[in-house]
Amino acid sequence: MSHAALPEWLLPMWRDLHARRDRLPHALLLTGASGSGKRVFAEHLCQALLCRRPDAQGFACGECEDCRWAASGNHPDILRVVPAADQDEANDDSEATEAATKKEKARSSQILIDQVRTLQAALELGAGGHAGGRRIVILEPAEAMNVAAANALLKLLEEPGQGLLFLMIAHAPKRLLPTIRSRCQVLAFPRPSDADTVGWVREGGIPNAAALLGFCGGLPLLAERMHESGLDTIRRQLAEELARLPASDPLKLAAQWDARLKAKDAAERGFDLASLISWIQRWLSDGARGALGLPARFYADFQTELTRLSGGQHAAWIACFREFHTYRAVAHHPLNARLLLEELFLVLHRRTSPPRKPR
Numbered sequence: 001m002s003h004a005a006l007p008e009w010l011l012p013m014w015r016d017l018h019a020r021r022d023r024l025p026h027a028l029l030l031t032g033a034s035g036s037g038k039r040v041f042a043e044h045l046c047q048a049l050l051c052r053r054p055d056a057q058g059f060a061c062g063e064c065e066d067c068r069w070a071a072s073g074n075h076p077d078i079l080r081v082v083p084a085a086d087q088d089e090a091n092d093d094s095e096a097t098e099a100a101t102k103k104e105k106a107r108s109s110q111i112l113i114d115q116v117r118t119l120q121a122a123l124e125l126g127a128g129g130h131a132g133g134r135r136i137v138i139l140e141p142a143e144a145m146n147v148a149a150a151n152a153l154l155k156l157l158e159e160p161g162q163g164l165l166f167l168m169i170a171h172a173p174k175r176l177l178p179t180i181r182s183r184c185q186v187l188a189f190p191r192p193s194d195a196d197t198v199g200w201v202r203e204g205g206i207p208n209a210a211a212l213l214g215f216c217g218g219l220p221l222l223a224e225r226m227h228e229s230g231l232d233t234i235r236r237q238l239a240e241e242l243a244r245l246p247a248s249d250p251l252k253l254a255a256q257w258d259a260r261l262k263a264k265d266a267a268e269r270g271f272d273l274a275s276l277i278s279w280i281q282r283w284l285s286d287g288a289r290g291a292l293g294l295p296a297r298f299y300a301d302f303q304t305e306l307t308r309l310s311g312g313q314h315a316a317w318i319a320c321f322r323e324f325h326t327y328r329a330v331a332h333h334p335l336n337a338r339l340l341l342e343e344l345f346l347v348l349h350r351r352t353s354p355p356r357k358p359r
């Protein structure tokens, strides 16, 4: 269940923009960590600026014609520019995707100059918007523009049409051309406080809110996405199996995770070998902390298991954590994923099992 309302910690920024909604610059650059609320904020702002009857706080009414268009994703005055790989995910032809060469895949994760030219043509055609009012371009992620696309966009930013607003969302703004950055007003999204976020995530019906937030580095929207996509269930399954690892067969576990990674829904959820390795590393980092009597940061809901497993074995857990850096480096292009998984679980089994008591 998604939150329809804007999260509370974004309200100060909202009030500031609302107070100057008639004097907004023509380009806003929304920056901040993934999951800090940039997209939710952009969608709210977009709808509010096009709404015919916004309320006293400036939020969209949700009922007028413009609001209904915006909600259906078909508003003629909202133009979206995203990498091809992020378009029409639902209609994705998986065979065609598999057949695509690596080069094409790399290209499809960029925003290309043709997309900016198409945008330019659309802006020229419908200048002034369908009702002579605002038009909004949402560009995400802005750092996905290649140099040619960025230079083409620069021309649009230099001569913005009447009523035009660019909302550029950037997770890594430093990768943007400085000339682009300097033409935008930056809205920096802060990391919300723990008290703000735990309450908000819990309201969203997430039972283990505090633990999941810890796993997500305190980023509530990331936590919500993990919960909704079922990734949190995978996280807990991994932790339960790692907690039982000393008494399990590591090769059998490797086979099970190999199958889970190959399952169709794994890619849809954004779960891959690199995530699995990074999640295991977080487990090892928590175990090393547990051995020193420190609380878990990522698996707070498995504190008891971690403390029991790692008791006194700080050095072994840290060594294993470091060893996993090597696996991380090859995670995106393993020669043989199954073999890598087998090695990985064998190492884990050896390093994180409590030492046998001398007879």
Ligand SMILES: [Zn+2]
Residues within 6 Å of the ligand: 050, 051, 052, 053, 054, 060, 061, 062, 063, 064, 065, 066, 067
């Ligand atoms: Zn409305």
